[in-house]
Amino acid sequence: MGPDLRKRWPAYQFPPLGSSSAKSPPGRAEPSGILLLSLPVFSGRFLLLLPATPQPHCRPPRTPEKNRGGVNLSILPVDMEHALWSSGASDKNKSMVEQLQRYGIIRSSKVAEVMEAVDRGLFVPPGGSPYFDSPMPIGYNATISAPHMHAACLELLEKNLQPGMRALDVGSGTGYLTACFALMVGSEGRAVGVEHIPELVATSIENIKRSAAAPQLNDGSLSIHIADGREGWPELAPYDAIHVGAAAPQIPEALIEQLKPGGRMVIPVGTMFQELKVVDKKLDGTVSIRDETSVRYVPLTSKEAQLHAN
Numbered sequence: 001m002g003p004d005l006r007k008r009w010p011a012y013q014f015p016p017l018g019s020s021s022a023k024s025p026p027g028r029a030e031p032s033g034i035l036l037l038s039l040p041v042f043s044g045r046f047l048l049l050l051p052a053t054p055q056p057h058c059r060p061p062r063t064p065e066k067n068r069g070g071v072n073l074s075i076l077p078v079d080m081e082h083a084l085w086s087s088g089a090s091d092k093n094k095s096m097v098e099q100l101q102r103y104g105i106i107r108s109s110k111v112a113e114v115m116e117a118v119d120r121g122l123f124v125p126p127g128g129s130p131y132f133d134s135p136m137p138i139g140y141n142a143t144i145s146a147p148h149m150h151a152a153c154l155e156l157l158e159k160n161l162q163p164g165m166r167a168l169d170v171g172s173g174t175g176y177l178t179a180c181f182a183l184m185v186g187s188e189g190r191a192v193g194v195e196h197i198p199e200l201v202a203t204s205i206e207n208i209k210r211s212a213a214a215p216q217l218n219d220g221s222l223s224i225h226i227a228d229g230r231e232g233w234p235e236l237a238p239y240d241a242i243h244v245g246a247a248a249p250q251i252p253e254a255l256i257e258q259l260k261p262g263g264r265m266v267i268p269v270g271t272m273f274q275e276l277k278v279v280d281k282k283l284d285g286t287v288s289i290r291d292e293t294s295v296r297y298v299p300l301t302s303k304e305a306q307l308h309a310n
């Protein structure tokens, strides 16, 4: 069982994108010094959380509450980046992981170990804030997901990311999560990323080469491919774990087919309102689907639609 994100996450969700204001829901005031900006350059899909003044202390978890249509944007203390300002990159990454543990998002020691080993700072483009709990733009109308989303998806998939297992990461973007999958399944397993923007694939391979997962690029247990992820990657199917990093209007049939009996897929589904769905294929081949939490991701779409979205 993964973490009960309904109980843990919705407290950190933000108002529906495209809403005229970015005010907190009633009774959930934002800490002072926080500025919420919408970024029209990203089709109004993202909100940016900026610490205007340093926050002197950690923000406690808020009251759990479901905020349909909200954005899972930030769960960590807003001053984390500031607090870590003077530390080295690996210290900052470690502190980020510790915060995610403290907030109950990371519960597995294996997930913590892997997120500590793969420095997020190597995957966020220059000028970004890699240890800030927010999605960051990576170009091509895409983002690297927020650390808490990565952590939560790793937690949900952990049992299907055991050594020797096969994992597919659809919409692999920066390669961060594919690298984490590779460390989880090890050299005897397979971690496969599929991304349809060739430039992102090239950058992700460079990112991974500098990371703890580099040896697995060399031994072939980690690979990234340029392809339409809606078709999965049939060459290496079936997969024990499938992660989809972009929101599909419906669950693509090809991905269900490529899931191994006993396998699990985590996929955001929807357009305006999206749910993170957990799809389990039982050993007899039947499939069960449940909603984990409301989320907001960029769409799983065609390359043309993505590049011309605005």
Ligand SMILES: C[S@@+](CC[C@H](N)C(=O)[O-])C[C@H]1O[C@@H](n2cnc3c(N)ncnc32)[C@H](O)[C@@H]1O
Residues within 6 Å of the ligand: 140, 142, 143, 144, 145, 170, 171, 172, 173, 174, 175, 176, 177, 194, 195, 196, 197, 200, 227, 228, 229, 230, 245, 246, 297, 298, 299, 300, 301, 302, 303, 306
């Ligand atoms: C929110 S980003 C997440 C990236 C990755 N999980 C990360 O954190 O770096 C979603 C990614 O899905 C990719 N994408 C969208 N539609 C796709 C498709 N049909 N096939 C492959 N990749 C797709 C986008 O280009 C983008 O890189």
